[in-house]
Amino acid sequence: MSQNATPSLRDLEHHDAFIERHIGPNDAEIAQMLRVVGYDSLEAMTDAIVPGKIKSPAPLALPSPITEVEALAKIRAIADKNQVFKSFIGQGYYGTLTPNVILRNILENPAWYTAYTPYQAEISQGRMEALINFQTMCADLTGMEIANASLLDEGTAAAEAMTLAKRSAKSKSNTFFVSNAVHPQTLEVLKTRAETLGIDLHIGDDSEAGSVDSYGVLLQYPNTFGRINDYQALADAVHARHGVVCVATDLLALTLIAAPGEWGADIVVGNTQRFGVPFGFGGPHAAFMACRDAYKRSMPGRLIGVSIDAEGKPAYRLTLQTREQHIRREKATSNICTAQVLLAVMASMYAVYHGPEGLTRIARRVHRLASILAGALRSAGVAVGHDFFDTLHVAGVDAAAVHAKARVAGINLRQIDASSVGISLDETTTRADVIALATVFGATVTDIDALDAGTHDALPAGLRRKSKFLTHPAFNTHHSEHELLRYMRSLADKDLAMDRTMIPLGSCTMKLNATAEMIPVTWPEFANIHPLAPADQAAGYKQLIDELEAMLVECTGYDAVSLQPNSGAQGEYAGLLAIRAYHRSRGEGHRDICLIPESAHGTNPASAQMAGMQVVVTKCDANGNVDVEDIQRAAEKFSDRLAALMITYPSTHGVFEEDIVKICEIVHEHGGQVYTDGANMNALVGVAKPGKWGSDVSHLNLHKTFCIPHGGGGPGVGPCAVKSHLAPFLPRTFGGAGEVGMVSAASFGSASILPISWMYITMMGASGLRRATQVALLNANYIAKRLAPHYETLYTGRNGLVAHECILDLRPLKDATGIGAEDVAKRLIDFGFHAPTLSFPVAGTLMVEPTESESQYELDRFIDAMIQIRDEIRAVDEGKLDREDNPLKHAPHTAVMVSASEWTHAYTRELAAFPLPSLKLQKYWSPVARVDNVYGDKNVFCSCVPVEAFKGEIEAFSEPNVA
Template sequence: MSQTPTPPLRDLEHHDAFVERHIGPGEAEIAQMLRTLGHDSLEALTDAIVPAAIKSAAPLALPGSLTEVEALAKIRAIAAKNQVFRSFIGQGYYGTHTPNVILRNILENPAWYTAYTPYQAEISQGRMEALINFQTMVADLTGMEIANASLLDEATAAAEAMTLAKRSAKSKSNVFFVSQGVHPQTLEVLRTRAEGLGIALHVGPDAEAATVDSYGVLLQYPDTFGRIGDYQALAEAAHARGALVAVAADLLALTLIAAPGEWGADIVIGNSQRFGVPFGFGGPHAAFMACRDAYKRSMPGRLIGVSLDAEGKNAYRLTLQTREQHIRREKATSNICTAQVLLAVMASMYAVYHGPEGLTRIARRTHRLAALLAAALRGAGIEVAGGFFDTLHVSGVDADAVHAKAETLRINLRQIHGTCIGISLDETTTREDVIALAGLFGADIDDLDELDAATADALPAGLRRTSPFLTHPVFNSHHSEHALLRYLRALADKDLAMDRTMIPLGSCTMKLNATAEMIPVTWPEFANIHPLAPAAQTVGYRQLIGELEAMLAECTGYDAVSLQPNSGAQGEYAGLLAIRAYHRSRGEGHRDVCLIPESAHGTNPASAQMAGMQVVVVKCDAQGNVDVADLRVRAEQFKDRLAAIMITYPSTHGVFEEAVVELCEIVHAAGGQVYTDGANMNALVGLAKPGQWGSDVSHLNLHKTFCIPHGGGGPGVGPCAVKAHLAPFLPRTSPGAGIPAGENQEASIHGRTAQQGAGIPAAESRRTSQESPVGMVSATAYGSASILPISWMYITLMGTAGLRRATQVALLNANYIARRLAPHYPTLYTGRGGLVAHECILDLRPLKDVTGISAEDVAKRLIDFGFHAPTLSFPVAGTLMVEPTESESLYELDRFIDAMIQIREEIRAIEDGRLDREDNPLKHAPHTATMVSASEWTHAYPRELAAFPLPTLRLQKYWSPVARVDNIYGDKNVFCSCVPIGDFQGEPEAFSEPNVA
């Protein structure tokens, strides 16, 4: 009997590698798909698709792949170089306890973190309910009428408030007043944003706001030094001259002090980080914006609203989408695309879990500890400012000596200047912490309880909150772990995320977010680091960030990378600011024209407008490519003003355009720079590098190509990668540079000596240069730093060969779908040999002409098959754009293909008259379990066809929780808060009364 030979050790080890876990199809499946396409190998297919002019000659200069065990051990060693001190720095970031039920069942749960933006309402009801809770929480605590479903961070939210006020105020002034009590990073981002938009900032003491002629005012409540101001008279004065009042507020403080809406605020922004979201070295954290109802149609970001479904039941949806950048393009009010949905869900559930009483208890305890610390310090003769919530402004001390003593106790305090220190307490502060903090200043606390009995609160008497908040049953029903656990499960069960099914969205690259990549995110060494922690405590973070920047530079062919932008749109903005600053440095600041193809994603023109550029549209030809002839005309027409062109490559329509090198040469000859949108980088890694074919700058979507999960619409990371000549113009990494001396009485507090460059060694590299003329675009140096380990892990696990193979399989999967569906749906655009890149556009427009069936009908019918729809009507109306990614197996691809073929048969039945043109399963999709199990069935087609159009669905079936949602009703009857509980119990209480447009 022959014995099977033992394979060599190398082969045995190979099967432990991660690459085969990430890439869906195995060798046999790849061979089968290649046969369908008529190619012998992945290399042959690659040669047929990718133009030779851009193809990289050498492999990526990265190490080989690692196993999960090896990669986790390597990153564990890096994490160990960070030091987790107790941080009382504050400045907008506070310690918090993430309830374990939320940590495990949201942050670590792929049902939540792998979901996509809820553009398909019917399969997003769970996460939209969580976001409705967030909106209600914010509106209640701020005393405003409406709130959005999160923004990126507090600083950029303040910038959005600045522009919202500009659009909405009666005043014709061009001045925006900013209190010198705002956080330093907020002022820095405001400066960056205002400069591009031509807005003049006036920074000064609060009292000046009543007299300065401005269209808007920004106040901090409590301010960055802890003071709680009485701003009612100031607000009245601002309103009298036609200005609006924006307030940056602390949600936890608002449980104890009067809501801004009660004393005259028009817009309230802030950060929900302290509601259960760790420091994470600066992010991601969900910011918020709330405003008066009158401004809701100009409000940036996403709004979750309530509408009706086809059965007359309440259903959630994204409302007023005509405000968003993908509709308004260069006329958009902002370029926001990614938000911070996952973190907003966490914050909302923190409020649900604790309820109003629990939040108030946390706030009262935090304030009491702060009041006791202040009393102890005053008892020792130390000056402490009064009227605070959780932050003490200590003056008249030797700050350097106190900091040195604090370091020996592993304590971080906020350095304000040589004689002043800030101390911010929070939910995590203990009695022992208060005693230790007092001791740093020579104040001894013998008996904290005795001190407690003798110490009054420090909240201003006239500003104590008396109004109720969070009265809706959802905030008063889930306080036990069992109750919250089941609530979270019930919401997750309503949704379709990547843990259930392929999400074949074109352009959005919904690929595997591997568990091993996610694990380090919640390690204390990454999660519990304050963004302003001293450099000596962040050695591991800086190593990881430096290595990730180098990896991304190698993948793209650029020379320098900034990881500061915390969304793709922010990365676009940073890239355009770099281009603009570069031109100015050469005495060509007049270059302000940005050429953008008509097929571009809406963030492109929106970002260009925000950067102060004039958008000029370039035509596309009949094949969807940039019209080179029209480009030549535009480049010549604007050669004296041309700043840049923004292209997407492979193109927005899913094809490798042959003329991209020529395009770059035309723009460079006219004096412009080439910006390449990195949304489609998943078709390039290991095959071609934008920085080598003539592109000057790109943003990358780490939440696409590099595996950070979409999180239901965020978090995202959008690093900006540039060639060497643009490197000096990447965003600064700390606030303060460029503030004129003497601009305000506390200029030094805004970054001159206050932790300047904290965590970042001066001149560490070009990317951290403090000399850049471009200010910060996000609130922290590295944006959403705590999720950068995900992309580091992905690249490390895949290695140079694995990354290239992933790209090739992404091309294979897309072409396999296009070829299999070709007899049923034509692919709108193809490249050489009828091949596409990593995505294909299925043209459904001819079907609508014949049958009345729209692309939206097909999208909704796919829900009955358990699929999230492909990208609907982008970049061409009436089409579906499909991107399967490399992570999907042949089984899953065929399951999707079978569904699409069955849908085509149903459309053919309408063509043949076998199904009614109006009463058919596509027009009435999706079908709920209630619909198909009702005692009466009124449709002309059978229930079985509605519910189980394929036999495999009898084995595993997803039921949409709602029928098709009425979009028109939702926009006409705007309701963006928690629905009265009676509406879900069949009671007649009408939900559409408040906030009616």
């Protein structure tokens, strides 16, 4: 079209579509970058990169791109099909009031939701301080010595407790006793996990727990029916036979009742959902685990610890179990590779805002309302249980009639059986709610204050809390909105997230999380639906889930999808369970060998052993490709036992392997199934479909390819997509049918964030999704090509090209100069960049993935930084910079360091702080110098740091093995 031509309506509409907002480079930049890479079109470049055998012959059967306004209108119509009743169902999920200051400045703030997992400690100090607060909160309230930085949900946390107890107990029993008063969804997850690990579950009444020979017990306190039991004697009995006492609990209740650690618990788990995180139809919510100090080196999940930096000042870091899957692989104690950081931050800030007095006041109000309601019901002749916190077990009623009457009043109660119901009150409960609830049961409340005056508390006298909690200043300072706002801002300012800079992490796909995608998450119609609400109240969710599943089926070429797994590792586990159940259904339950290339993500072997499989590692060749001949040999050797091959595609080394179809054929020939890790699906959408080239199952990372934010290391969603023959073996929903049990506590996992991926796919449309993939390939190859004169790209595929990420090999430079990949990673902080993936999948390398969201300007800014760093390395090599006293070895440089009166380094302050002129216009300052990892592992400290420590009194918390 000429410059003076009148644009058509179609042209104008095309430019209004979301696709041009999501993809960073514009058409002119794409053309220029293509010239650098050596191609005249995206299609020509795609043909040069992607093997012809796997390319999709037809476009995605999805609608065309649409605008943000149009997509929001469509999802608003879906949301309106949900009915928001007042839910008193409980069962581990409670109404809560999210403080608006937290809603706006954490959940809706890209400084928090676009941050990545804090593997680079120096640029993650803010979110790690928030997580230290979370750990301290959980440890204090449970009365335990140490807590981790969140788990996925209460059900899976209980399963992790079961396996931690197994590793830690001195008992030789293989039985784990579970109280039949544990939440039902937790029992479901425990059954799934125990079966594959060969653990014998004994589910029974609490009275049996002391006499059953078991290595551990799991109790619920208060239990699922609301009763608060005294477990002191039971805990003593379990300990006497060398067993471990695990307890699932409620943190709000623990402000009023004795902490489990005070009466003998060894491991305590639970959910922090009611600390300001909405129902969300089941998630995401941050679970927790707290335990005895003796278990800390075996505790699953992430643990934030305190170390010191190069200046001797306190600094936070991930400690102990950090990515143990990549170190211990199939010997890992857990496959957990993620957490629920954003939700843990919200819960911790809820505790910071309210403080110990505020939390206690909330708990007392909830308990008073529950006690008043119990009194009203008893006065009407209704039988109500005793010794409760917030949940009433109402027996001897016509449950069907009660539920029918409640529904007319817009109320949901818990369905227990034909003659009993449950009522769980919460922070959102009002006086009017109590009156309405009483009316449902035929009771009349005319004067709540009078009833209040005549009603006693229902807490057991011997179990009232006497110990203090949350005494650290962090929980006793920021109670005004102004102070909390400033505190949260101060933490965010310490960190690097995508609102400031590209995060070029390979295998992590840190792409744009568009505002329009995020908006529906906080709509009440999505946020305020209880996961166990009647199905007709969640019609909107059903439509959303059905449509998203269909979208993912089309993108992947599989036939069915389960959205239940709430992390990538859970998706792996679900996929392997499907393969295991499939083999068993065919009378081939003996198939237990899982082939895994040595280049695989560490969660792969960890998930395989959790699914009861034996891992056999296969080789890679000198070019980083899977060694097909070695797979052939292994498949032949274990032909009778071969269960599966787990393979990542494109490979973990960032290339499209030519022989993927042949590999699938080899595995199938020997009776196995092919599991394709979906971590790199970002390079495939709209271009190739795993389900069409021979793969049987994949997990997908919605928090990577499909735009759900990482949120500092979670939430995640890891759907499991399968071919039709595996579809019957996807995880069943709660109360549903199926061969394979639940892998997460909620039927649809982290349902409240599914609108994000729905919005992304809907707005991008078929053409937009393909273009996103192509630009992701272009951006990676552009970086590799421009950096080629300075750094060697370790692996390339056909035509010397990479996929969506490239591995820069720093090992030759380390050998020549002593400057290694970690030094480059830390030096990038001085340029205002988060480092690429460090030393994975190959030690001594950096894996770079720019994604399609980054503009040419941002790519060039990163390239300029890397070239400047290469010049500095060259200066070391040439003797112009000292091998030890140079800006790379001392990076990152803090403002305090470069502004100090004394400067002792052989290089200039200007080179330290402003290695490029552009940094004088906009500069990020690391809040700490390089963190000492060795010190942190030798001196484990994992709770809030004493204020004195920040005044230089580092000795206050540096004693070995303090927690």
